[in-house]
Amino acid sequence: xxxxxxxxxxxxxxxxxxxxxxxxxxxxxxxxxxxxxxxxxxxxxxxxxxxxxxxxxxxxxxxxxxxxxxxxxxxxxxxxxxxxxxxxxxxxxxxxxxxxxxxxxxxxxxxxxxxxxxxxxxxxxxxxxxxxxxxxxxxxxxxxxxxxxxxxxxxxxxxxxxxxxxxxxxxxxxxxxxxxxxxxxxxxxxxxxxxxxxxxxxxxxxxxxxxxxxxxxxxxxxxxxxxxxxxxxxxxxxxxxxxxxxxxxxxxxxxxxxxxxxxxxxxxxxxxxxxxxxxxxxxxxxxxxxxxxxxxxxxxxxxxxxxxxxxxxxxxxxxxxxxxxxxxxxxxxxxxxxxxxxxxx
Ligand code: DAH
Numbered sequence: 001x002x003x004x005x006x007x008x009x010x011x012x013x014x015x016x017x018x019x020x021x022x023x024x025x026x027x028x029x030x031x032x033x034x035x036x037x038x039x040x041x042x043x044x045x046x047x048x049x050x051x052x053x054x055x056x057x058x059x060x061x062x063x064x065x066x067x068x069x070x071x072x073x074x075x076x077x078x079x080x081x082x083x084x085x086x087x088x089x090x091x092x093x094x095x096x097x098x099x100x101x102x103x104x105x106x107x108x109x110x111x112x113x114x115x116x117x118x119x120x121x122x123x124x125x126x127x128x129x130x131x132x133x134x135x136x137x138x139x140x141x142x143x144x145x146x147x148x149x150x151x152x153x154x155x156x157x158x159x160x161x162x163x164x165x166x167x168x169x170x171x172x173x174x175x176x177x178x179x180x181x182x183x184x185x186x187x188x189x190x191x192x193x194x195x196x197x198x199x200x201x202x203x204x205x206x207x208x209x210x211x212x213x214x215x216x217x218x219x220x221x222x223x224x225x226x227x228x229x230x231x232x233x234x235x236x237x238x239x240x241x242x243x244x245x246x247x248x249x250x251x252x253x254x255x256x257x258x259x260x261x262x263x264x265x266x267x268x269x270x271x272x273x274x275x276x277x278x279x280x281x282x283x284x285x286x287x288x289x290x291x292x293x294x295x296x297x298x299x300x301x302x303x304x305x306x307x308x309x310x311x312x313x314x315x316x317x318x319x320x321x322x323x324x325x326x327x328x329x330x331x332x333x334x335x336x337x338x339x340x341x342x343x344x345x
Contacts, residue, residue: 131186139185179207183224191302221318228311265292289316
């Protein structure tokens with residue numbers, strides 16, 4: 001038998017060849033066992049170290065250790081090669097196949113209608129303004145010339161917050177917080193912030209203590225409009241409303257103004273609307289908005305001189321318009337988030 005030290009190199013070469021040749025991970029494990037496992041051939045060689053003389057041992061031990069490290073490195077290298085091969089797809093990829101379409105979300109119908117209304121007003125020089133949904137009585141009522149005995153100020157009609165802005169309770173403060181009942185409060189906020197002229201629209205959510213039914217919901221959406229300049233007339237108001245409704249609902253739209261009362265406008269009107277769809281519903285007219293010429297007291301309240309400035313304002317419900325536009329007969333559908341409903345818009 002050749003000296004132990006002379007057997008190391010040929011055995012190592014054979015082991016290396018065997019590891020490299022392993023075609024898959026199972027075969028590699030097998031080869032590992034055959035050479036460096038407990039009963040492996042290379043392990044057997046190591047076990048013989050003990051039989052060597054004191055003079056031979058150091059050189060042989062060193063050579064065996066070096067060879068062992070080489071084998072372990074080769075084993076790890078081959079293992080990662082085979083793991084990579086195993087992770088590749090078995091079938092070749094066909095890059096000419098059509099892709100899988102991602103289902104795209106859509107804008108809510110109320111958002112679509114709001115954006116259309118905003119787009120129409122932008123064409124004629126209006127900009128969007130915003131205000132808080134948690135409002136105070138001053139901006140929601142007092143500054144809008146709305147008297148203390150107005151029904152909107154009743155707790156039966158409006159959501160009051162238990163504590164005022166300063167932490168005091170409803171009866172201890174004169175400026176109680178509430179959920180805004182209309183977007184008209186933003187008129188006051190904008191006019192207090194900037195001098196005239198003003199040309200704004202205000203889309204936003206409003207709150208009322210209504211029970212939900214087919215035509216009512218405790219929260220809904222409005223769009224407010226305010227135009228202040230010198231020499232503004234009811235004619236401007238009518239022309240603007242007609243322009244926007246024709247853009248939104250088609251050219252067969254007709255508009256009618258009926259005298260009404262709002263405390264922040266004088267004169268005040270309700271706007272009725274009709275088109276072929278309204279006729280199909282068996283009605284002649286549908287009430288769609290409130291409007292009027294800004295009351296001089298409102299101008300006084302925000303520091304505009306009513307002798308110099310004139311203006312008009314209007315407010316209408318967005319749900320109403322969306323229901324008309326799409327033929328929806330129950331307002332609650334907008335808030336249920338049933339995809340079968342939402343998918344249709
Ligand atoms: N704020 C009224 C409402 O919620 C709508 C309205 C009427 C707004 C007349 C106005 C207006 O700006 O001038 O019913």
